Amino acid sequence: MEPTPEQSPHHAYPDHWEADVVLRDGGTARIRPITTDDAERLVSFYEQVSDESKYYRFFAPYPRLSARDVHRFTHHDYVDRVGLAVTIGGEFIATVRFDRIDEQGRPASAPADEAEVAFLVQDAHQGRGVASALLEHIAAVARERGIRRFAAEVLPANNKMIKVFRDAGFTQQRSFEEGSVHLTLDLEPTAESLAVQRAREQRAEARSVQRLLAPGSVAVIGVGREPGGVGRTVLRNLLGSGFTGRTYAVNTSFPPGLDTVDGVPAHRSVGGIGEQVDLAVVAVPADRVPEAVADCGEHGVQGLVVLTAGYAERGADGRERQRELVRQARSYGMRIIGPNAFGIINTSDTVRLNASLAPESPKAGRIGLFTQSGAIGIAVLSGLHRRGAGLSAFISAGNRADVSGNDFLQYWYEDQGTDVALLYLESLGNPRKFTRLARRTAAVKPVVVVKGARHSGSNPQGHAVPVSRIPDATVSALMRQAGVIRVDTVTEMADVGLLLAGQPLPNGPRVAILGNSESLGLLTYDACLAEGLRPRQPRDLTTAAGPQDFRRALAEALADGTCDAVIVTAIPWVGENGEAETGEGEVLAAALREAAATGPAKPVAVVHVEMGGLAQALAAATSTAGPPAPRQAGPPAARRPQLPTPAPSGAPAEGGPRTGDPAPAAPGRGAGTAGHPEPSAGRIPAYPAAERAVRALAEAVKYAQWRRQAASPGKVPEFLGDTIDEHGTAGLIETLLGPDPDPRGRPLTHDEARELLARYGVTVRPALPAPEAEAAVAAAAELGYPVALKTTAPHLRHRADLGGVRLDLVDEDALRRAYAELTDLLGTPAELRPVVQAMAPRGVDTVVRASIDAAAGAVLSFGLAGAPSELLGDTAHRLVPATDRDAAELIRSIKAAPVLFGWRGSAPADTEALEELLLRVSRLVDDHPEVVSVTLEPVVVATQGLTVLGASVRLAPPPARSDLGPRRLPSY
Secondary structure, eight states, X not given: OOOOTTSOTXXXXXXXXXXXXXXXXXXXXXXXXXXXXXXHHHHHHHHTSOHHHHHHHHSSOOOSOOHHHXXXXXXXXXXXXXXXXXXXXXXXXXXXXXXXXXXXXXXXXXXXXXXXXEEEEOGGXXXXXXXXXXXXXXXXXXXXXXXXXXXXXXXXXXXXXXXHXXXXXXXXXXXXXXXXXXXXXXXXXXXXXXXXXXXXXXXXXXXXXXXXXXXXXXXXXTOOSSSOSHHHHHHHHHHHHTOSSEEEEEOTTOOTTOOEETTEEEESSSTTTOSOOOEEEEOSOGXXXXXXXXXXXXXXXXXXXXXXXXXXXXXXXXXXHHHHHHHHHHHTTOEEEOSSOOEEEEOOTTTOEEEESOSSOOOEEEEEEEESOHHHHHHHHHHHHHTTOOEEEEEEOTTOSSSOHHHHHHHHHHOTTOSEEEEEESOOSOHXXXXXXXXXXXXXXXXXXXXXXXXXXXXXXXXXXOOOOSOHHHHHHHHHHTTOEEESSHHHHHHHHHHHHHSOOOSSSEEEEEESOHHHHHHHHHHHHHTTOEEOOOEEOOTTOOHHHHHHHHHHHHHOTTOXXXXXXXXXXXXXXXXXXXXXXXXXXXHHHHHHHHSOSOOEEEEESXXXXXXXXXXXXGGGGOOOOOSSOSOGGGOSSOOOOOOOOSXXXXXXXXXXXXXXXXXXXXXXXXXXXXXXXXXXXXXXXXXXXXXXXXXXXXXXXXXXXXXXXXXXXXXXXXXXXXXXXXXXXXXXXXSSOOTTOEEOOHHHHHHHHHXXXXXXXXXXXXXXXXXXXXXXXXXXXXXEEEEOOTTTTTOGGGTOEEEEEOSHHHHHHHHHHHHHHHXXXXXXXXXXXXXXXSOEEEEEEEEEETTTEEEEEEEETTHHHHTSOOEEEEESSOOHHHHHHHHHHSTTGGGGGXXXXXXXXXXHHXXXXXXXXXXXXXXXXXXXXXXXXXXXXXXXXXXXXXXXXXXXXXXXXXXXXXOOOOOO
8 A cells, every 4th residue: 555645745654564463363464554545445444443432543433533533533644643453354453553752742853762552452353462463563663763662651440451561571660640540661572572472362363273283164165066176075985984074965956946055054154054164175177266265254254275276386377376366365354274284184083184185084082283385295194104003183285375284383382282383384484483393382392393395496386485595504503403203204104103102202323122033123123323312232032932922121221220211122923834823913012012011211213024913013002001090190281102201421511592492391281182092102103114213213202302401502702891892882873884785795904804813802913914915014014923824715725735825934034935826826916815824722623603584594604624614514593682501502413523522532622612602693683684794714713722814704784683573474
């Protein structure tokens, strides 16, 4: 919408203030600036507000708005006077307005930094979190316009509005003046306000998913009169799953008089149903979808599953069609799974929903599965079914234009029916948010991810999300930092999911191996070593061992305090006639489950070769195997994969992150989880190959270690009273960027980079230019011998192997000879741009980097200089801000780390100084997002201290931080 001439010509309509938000009850609404075209909407909205709400807003009876009021409330300059509206179906349901005021509370213009704010919410929509969402957005607008405080007058009886202000998490003051409550809010975000915002986001998005997965009624739009077709297939699957709610068939071409299809009521439109429809499955051609969406929106449908293809996967026209689909659905407050989706399944006994093209619903279980690919979803469903595994929910989101894996992480975080979350992702719509949500969810239950399209360089067709520039290896490292178990294939995803869903977490990497095949035991032993586990020598029970021998051996291994997990290997028994005995798998399964159920809580996995029925028998419910009590006692909320108490290993670090979420707590039971089976204690996963079982166990070991560390994540040092000058650095950056900075940014000179880094306690050894031999001699005299002579030409930088670096020049003669050799060999001084630098103490050459990716955020990286990091990719990464634990792990997680710790008898490097350097660089880019890249190379780490010999810094206007702004859904 364009501004009218009556609006300030200097401040055009701020379309970046528009946002779709999820409300507390899971519905969506749109927030946008109010314009002069909204006069009729405002009047209509005000007429629907109760007299009591009007009184609370104006402190007096105010039955209707005057023409002057309407003009005042719809004409804004978007600087000193701003109004926002919340709309559903294009109509107002709430408004907020601020007016800049001076110290006496009178209207003012900039530079006054306070504004008076007032809200009005339609009574029918109160209690949905509308005012809280509006406060987040109007506060962000105010900060953008230089306003730092809100003032509000609220009647004491208006408890709802007082609560909105009180619960926002902003620093505030309250006083009682002349019969009203006077509130002043400091709009600077705080850790508390950010935590409140994210908690509300989690509840709202989880609720929006719950409404999709647990509807009370479903309409299938596009059901054909004859068998076959997508719509009719979905209807058949809904009926076959035993859906507990009401089902309707809808098709505009149904002839008059057709009352039922497959025994369910048939209607020509959703509006003709005459009853509430919670979920609509849309299976009509793409050109008819807008009509179906409008029918749903106008009659109160809460969510859509759009199976129809022909959207962004078909190119530019399809992408625009997809954008319009999202805009249309959200305008009615509906969320979408799809388009081009395969559907959704909820196995809860209270729901039993199969609104998908999967012909058979999976068994009820404790695994949640999200995929962006229907074909992958079918394959994983089939594989899990063959292995006797059950699911709590299945979602195939197709183009995932709206509801994404992030939304399901929000839901699964609190869903007591799900113990393990499996996700197949081809793109990350918001990597920064995904990492944050995954870390919180992983703190209470495992998150296993397969990332497809890793090396394509672009997003898959249909996924309209930003393309990240960071390499896939970095993405993997950041996922690991967040506790995500990232695997390479969907087979590995199922393998790991089965182990984590049915077994407790291991206390460490020590593995006992037992079985009736020496060869299979040795293969398992080798696989354990390859995955970094600590296996004991396999125990060979011999081929004569029977089920009770296995039971006794497993019980002994579980009781042994020197092992943390057990892998059982089994080959078929051969009878007297030379043939495998029938029913052997079921008998062995019963024996193994009996031992596992009565022994200490340690993970058990089985590797089998052609043991008929073993996998299915091991996965069966424990009631079929006799009376052993479950190994994990306590209420349902406590019977997820449990984290054992680690052996003492020193006092944990204290404190927590300087910003971000509070420490996660076990969430309460979420809505819609009733009817799911209890955690599957005693269900032992079976694998047809040793390496698959071992890899799954190794992932469980690493995840358990992360869980222990997540309980004490370390802290971000403040460096209080030290050499960090945050305010002065901000001023320097502003000066260096200039009043009109180039959006592409600018690299700093050597001296500028040294000055900037010095303000954060990072000292870069000076390098003096040497455009000629005499200048080199003068520089060396100033710095003191011995010196190094180095080229700074980009193609020769840090290339000692090409002769571009000459070290340990002890006097003038050596320096002159080196200068002559350098220029004779590699080019003229103008081409080489040589510099002279004082020699640093000997040590290990390393590289420290930090960069900002628009999608993933700021990333801190570390590696050894030269081939280890450049050629072999041996580089570690962590998200910024890094904690002291992150810094320590960065140094220790590269493969070449032993070089820093006394490899082959060398003196250990000063890793404490290196950790401090990493933390200072992290703090710099966290405090100043204009610092979009820093590279310190080489950083020579000696036995005492370190020396930064080279530094490059790039400044640019910072990219927008969507995770620090108000809640909003991705825009299209």
